[in-house]
Amino acid sequence: MRTDKKIISISAGDLSIEDLISIARHNVPIELSKEVEGKIIQARDLIDKFVDEQRVVYGITTGVGDNSKVRVSKAESRKLQKNLIRSHACGVGAPLDMELVKAVMVMMIKNLSSGYSGIRLETVQALVKLVNHNIVPKVPRDGSLGYLSYQAHISLVLLGEGEAYYKGELLKGDIALKRAGLKPISLYEKEGLSLINGTVDMTAIGAIAIYDAINVLKIADLASMVSFEALKGTNLAFDVRLGDVKPHPGLKSTIYNLNRLLSGSEIAEKFKNHRTQDALSIRAIPQVHGACKDALNYAKQVIEREMNSATDNPLIFVSEGDSVSSANCHGESVAMALDFLAISLSETANISERRIFRLVSSQYSELPPFLVENSGVNSGYMIPQYVAAALVSDNKLYSHPAVVDSIPTAAGQEDHVSMGTSASLKVLKVIANTQRVMGIELMCACQGLEFLRPLRSSTGIETVYNFLRSYIPKLEEDKVLYDDIKKVETLIKTEKVLDILENKIGQLVI
Structure with missing residues (x-):
């Protein structure tokens, strides 16, 4: 932005x-x-x-x-x-x-x-x-x-x-x-x-988290469709009628995004009947990403309300000429919402890692093992999948809700606290890990597209592919990869990938 x-x-x-x-x-x-x-x-x-x-x-x-x-x-x-x-x-x-x-x-x-x-x-x-x-x-x-x-x-x-x-x-x-x-x-x-x-600390950090989470969930839709193309997925699972009969808002917006991302793809058209159905990490993208979007939108609504609330104690009411000592400084709503957001982003990373696993596993992908030629000598993208798995496992720890861990303070006067700051810091860790997992998926999925050439994907996906290739060339043989992972993570965090995509095809929806 x-x-x-x-x-x-x-x-x-x-x-x-x-x-x-x-x-x-x-x-x-x-x-x-x-x-x-x-x-x-x-x-x-x-x-x-x-x-x-x-x-x-x-x-x-x-x-x-x-x-x-x-x-x-x-x-x-x-x-x-x-x-x-x-x-x-x-x-x-x-x-x-x-x-x-x-x-x-x-x-x-x-x-x-x-x-x-x-x-x-x-x-x-x-x-x-x-x-x-x-x-x-x-x-x-x-x-x-x-x-x-x-x-x-x-x-x-x-x-x-x-x-x-x-x-x-x-x-x-x-x-x-x-x-x-x-x-x-x-x-x-x-x-x-x-x-x-007041609740200003957890609310401020939560607002930053909401903003970055919106970016992450849009990137998740993008990365999933690059993987979809590399894995020769069937886009019949993204039929708009599915959202009509299961009308969750996030599911419907995800189906909309996926179809826009695939619009005009030679690859999607060629392989739409390649399988009867794909694995759930592909087929259930609308249902999983959609649920995560619904959680995000709930958390966003809570944060926006709290940003514009009076959370001091006591509160002064000028028109009545009095004050009220209350608990508007208690952050239960924010803490609970941010715990929910952490869970949703953890799931976003979780399903992404499953797609990475399929991309690097030739028995599922129909691509060279670990996405590299001469795999006996080269490990290719074997170990980035390990990294993604580790990050996803860490996210599971961070997804334990902070809000349920209240500990009494102030000699029992404050005998129930929200732990909302812990919830806000926790979700930042989940966001950072999820951005890295998304980056690894994009790297692997773009490498997968190399083996489907000369077929082309959609305008949006090819635009992102060319943009990433200006930073990271096709992997021909083993090299040090941590710098490439950092480059893609930075391009995601700074919104450059999303800007390139949305400037080409218009804004994705959440």
């Missing part, structure tokens, strides 16, 4: 997944709309009123978690906010990828701009400046149950603490701010709590 937007407004309307990608991955700057600024100011006025009245409000005039039973004076409330950031910034492990951190920052801004948090406008604007100056806090990847940790590490930099990347250099937070011409901020009542609360 390439955007032509010069700036993206954080407004009262919905922020899209595509907008988030534009900001986090392609560094499009952001601004707050005037309407949103007004809502932020109104909610803040109500917080100031609560403080003046010493009204009992969670996290403002009380401690947090099990400390909610402890009253906090007006004089101590601001200290509490800074203490919350410092005490909660205790993540561990390798740094989270910078585009993911940036996505979390954007979702923090969107959540805080809803007008239900009571944070000051100056504080939200400070976050906007971090995004626009491309100051990316160093955030440890591990140790979050579903909220708090990532946001705390990000917020440290607002205070001139922690660490951040700026212009390719890792700096202390205060130095990064100074080099960008910015100053640390102080936190007022409720602001520390609002900065670390």
Whole structure:
């Protein structure tokens, strides 16, 4: 995806997944709309009123978690906010990828701009400046149950603490701010709590995952049809009437994609009656890929809702003049959806590996063993199938749902947590593995086409074949293959394969 937007407004309307990608991955700057600024100011006025009245409000005039039973004076409330950031910034492990951190920052801004948090406008604007100056806090990847940790590490930099990347250099937070011409901020009542609360981390990472999963499932349809051609499949299994009598949306969209991909193919026409029916890894592509698309679309709907929800605690309702301490910061919906997405992508890789296995196995493929001449001397594509099998097996481990593994925290006050951040990180691993498996299938399937020449496939498939061959030549004899696998993986991840295809035949549907 390439955007032509010069700036993206954080407004009262919905922020899209595509907008988030534009900001986090392609560094499009952001601004707050005037309407949103007004809502932020109104909610803040109500917080100031609560403080003046010493009204009992969670996290403002009380401690947090099990400390909610402890009253906090007006004089101590601001200290509490800074203490919350410092005490909660205790993540561990390798740094989270910078585009993911940036996505979390954007979702923090969107959540805080809803007008239900009571944070000051100056504080939200400070976050906007971090995004626009491309100051990316160093955030440890591990140790979050579903909220708090990532946001705390990000917020440290607002205070001139922690660490951040700026212009390719890792700096202390205060130095990064100074080099960008910015100053640390102080936190007022409720602001520390609002900065670390909400489902923004799992939602941001989940949105990135949804975007990349759409690309993966389109590539899956493409790769499967290149394999279909190399294996002399029968396209009768893709009859549009099948979707009429089993009307799952994903099944119907997959049949549509497959027929478009095969349109005009000499190979498909020649071999349409070659077998009575193909193996299920070929014949059931509409049913399996379709189910995965249905799961993706469910997860996408959940993520889009959550992106545009108010997930702070407590929530401030300006029109009624009150606050509600609730559990909108609980990420059960997101965690469950992302676990489902991981399962669906694991299945996408699973059936792909089965096609790779058939391609390299001459007893099934009617092609030379391991897709290379003189196979006694050459191993050809024998070992890439091993790699795909290993990646698929890893995906099965990552497909264990995180959401069912809740562990009580905060002295029992938070006795059920979503584990949504774990779910979001897990699905990223599945996506990466699936992209690699797809790349291996494309490599093997294009090699299979070599043995069917001079017959030609469809316009779309031949376009992709020629594009890949500009990076990876036909395998004539054994060579080191890991670089080829990496090249195809990169072409998939950067959307170059999909762009080449869709520019030629139009967009595939999900």
